[in-house]
Amino acid sequence: MPDAIVIGLISDTHGQVRPEVHKALAGVSLILHAGDVCGDDVLDELGLIAPVLAVAGNCDPPGDPRLVGHIERTFDGVRVHVSHGHELGAPTPEKLLAAYDADVIVYGHTHRQLVTRAGGRLVVNPGAAGPRRFDLQPSVARLTIRDDRADVEIIPIVVSGSA
Secondary structure, rough: OOOOOEEEEEEEOOOOOOOOHHHHHOOOEEEEOOOOOOHHHHHHOOOOOOOOOEEEEOOOOOOOOEEEOOOEEEEOOOEEEEEOOOOOOOOOHHHHHHOOOOOOOEEOOOOOEEEEEOOEEEEEOOOOOOOOOOOOEEEEEEEEEEEOOOEEEEEEEOOOHHH
């Protein structure tokens, strides 16, 4: 049985990589950033953990050469799509499933963690990992692909010394 592929999912860093992200994403083979990166320093810091592919969000400057509009990749037979979600207005699992036909759809923008399964497909928002907004717990996710199946775990970022 082949080893699992473990991919780190992160979004909405808004210029900040919390130290706790290093532990949460330790050992992943790749990091997919679903937009609102807001600075090359973020990509450089995440690159210390694993290679990074990132999409542009609505807060990222247009034309950044390190950010693309969307990512489409296949891992062990599982097709993964990554975009920020703002291209659909207010993204919902239903809108994302209708717009993209990948097995796993990863997005950000709403800052809200979400995992939805529909017809064998998976929609994931890892939540916002950057500055705390909207009274939401910062988080990232780990996507595990094994035997043509994808599973995901949302990992809350517990910030030391904060309430």
